Amino acid sequence: MSKKAFLKAAAIKTADEKHRQTIAFNMGKYDAAVAKGKQNYLNLPAARRHAKNIKWQVMEHLPQYLQEFEHNFTQRGGKVIWAETAQQAANAILSILQQHGVKGVVKSKSMATEEIHLNEHLEQAGITVYETDLGEFIVQLSGEKPYHIVTPAMHKSRADVATLFNRLFNTPLSATAEEMTQTARRQLRPQYTRCEAGITGANFLLADIGGIAITENEGNARLTTALPRIHIAIAGIEKVLPSVKDLAHFWPLLATHGTGQQVTVYNTIFTGPRRTDEAEGPEAMYVVLLDNGRAAMLADPKLRQALYCIRCGACLNACPVYRQVGGHTYQSTYSGPIGSVIAPHIGNPKEQKDHEHLSHASSLCGRCTEVCPVNIPLHELLLYNRRKMAAAGATAFAERFAWAVWKKMMLNPRLLQTTENNLGNRLFSAIFGRIWGRQRSLPQLPPKSFRTVWQEQQQIKNSADNE
Ligand code: SF4
Structure with a gap:
């Protein structure tokens, strides 16, 4: 989706009164529950720091933890599949299903399967997919x-x-929710x-127990994992925790920030x-470890921090942009602030390019x-993305021109003086009024x-001193 298409969709959604009401209602319930849930922590900042430190440790040694996971999981009879791209992951899953003669799958909620467009891939091959999470359904x-x-269905009212x-x-x-x-x-x-x-x-992937x-x-x-003969799980490579013991910390942290529950x-x-x-239990279990751009993020010491994400959704709910434009406007698997940070790095080069503009949302x-419960500096990473884009020359000519003029003026006091007062007002209105001033009064x-x-x-002071 281009920046132009994003802005158009955002303008439509922002003016959609019904959407605003539904989101305000659902987010209001979330805000109240999470504020209450956070009170269960005696020292939430310390809990967040601890979580960040664990994820930092994981990212600094990710290959070792993944190998440890693979070794232990394989020892227990599971099979691990490494997928470098979305296509490889989707093909691997389809191939397993075809080997086992599968005609239908039940599926629980998984953003990784959305990322690899699994449902479409399986349905094209004649395999029916049943989403079993109520929102996904x-x-x-x-x-x-x-x-x-x-x-997933936050935008829908009863x-x-x-x-x-x-x-x-x-x-x-008139049916009730129940x-x-x-x-x-x-x-x-059935x-x-x-x-x-x-x-x-x-x-989470648990390295020490596989x-x-x-x-x-x-x-x-x-039910999805207990009743069918085959269980396939797919996870991004960043989902590792060193030990099963870490769940004592991460499960409540995820629940509190995701829904306000204690656990x-x-x-x-x-x-x-x-x-x-x-x-x-299933006769066979597979875990697909998905890269799809994550290894490149890991290689960048700054961007690596985005891989700490535990997908709690708190940053989406807090974001004033997300709350106005809604999740579908992003046209990416991951929306909101974390989506804007990672979408330009996830998927194939075309998908990455298509989502570059999100860093400006x-x-x-x-x-x-x-x-953020794992202290990801999201707004700094958005700026980092923007800087990378600018350095690669991926900014619009108008923007480059505006900054060149601004720089020239800032470095030249005389020029700056000539644009002050009324002329400055006129310039301000002409440049920014077209962008920001259509639906609001500019100062x-x-x-x-x-x-x-x-x-x-x-x-005045000099004259007073001379008197
Ligand atoms: S980046 Fe957003 S979704 Fe991820 S852990 Fe932080 S707040 Fe939650």
């Missing part, structure tokens, strides 16, 4: 992409979902036993397929940095510049 039925990394369910399942328009949940359950339950494979993401940790509120991930309802650790002495207020510059006021005061 709703957006799948609507033919949409997830709106938010934690709450009435929107009731209308959708009425059309598809003939539920009454009644619609029951309808979704009736649709999905698929867990019918489908031969379950696909999940992973919130396991994956999944956290969820609906129990659908447990999410269902937390499960998977350490490979069913063993000979076990009655239940920020007011740089720093609210995202304030709320008037003061009639006298600081330089003029200073000179006048000096003259």
Whole structure:
């Protein structure tokens, strides 16, 4: 999506009263829950620092931790697949499913599968995909992409979902949230036993035990992994934690910042397929480790910090831009501040290029940095992206011209003086009024510049001294 298309979509969304009301309502509930949840911490800043230090340690030694994970997971009978690109990951998953003769998969929520466009890839090959997370189920039925990394259907009101369910399942328009949940359950339950494979993401990869940790509120991930014969998990390579013991810190931190809960309802650790002495579980378990641009981010000491992200969604909810334009406007898997930081580095070169402009979708207020549980300096990374773009000459001619004029004026006091006062006002209105002034009144510059006021005061002072 080009910058122009982003601005157009953003303008439409910002003027959409219904969207604003729905988001304000849902975000309001989130804000209240998270503020309450944070009170459970005696020293939240220390908890955030500790989390950041663990992720720092992981990123400084990522290859070793990934190898440790692979070794331990393989020892337990699991198989690890390394995917350098989205295409490789999607092909590998399709190939596993075809080897096992799979015709349908149940899937729990996973942004990594969105990133590799897995649903489209599988459906083109004739494999039916059933999203089992309620929010994902709703957006799948609507033919949409997830709106938010934690709450995929955040943009929909109860009435929107009731209308959708009425059309598809003939539920009454007055159905309550509980009644619609029951309808979704009736649709999905048979698929867990019918489908031969379950696909999940992973919130964390645990190096020391060779396991994956999944956290969820609906129990659908447990059903997705317990009933089908095959379990395939896909995770970005940055998801590693050194030890299972680290979950004691990360599970509550993720829950608090994601939904305001002390801890999410269902937390499960998977350490490979069913063993000979076990009655239940999948016959085969695979973990796909996805690079897709992450290794290049890791190679950049500054950008590496973006890989600390635990996908809690707090920065999206805090961002004044996201709250106005909404998740779909970004047209990238990851939206909001973290999406704007990483989208220009994720995927193939074309996808990266298409998302470069997102680094400018920020007011740089720093609210995202304030709320991030792993202390990622998001607004600094947005500036870093912008600097990289500018250094690569990827800025518009108008912008380069404006900065060249500004620099010339700043370095030349006489020139600066000639643009003061009324001329300055006119220039200000002409340049910025076209960009920012269409729907708001711009401030008037003061009639006298600081330089003029200073000179006048000096003259008054000198005259007083001479008297
Ligand atoms: S960048 Fe921080 S606040 Fe944003 S989703 Fe990731 S962990 Fe959460």
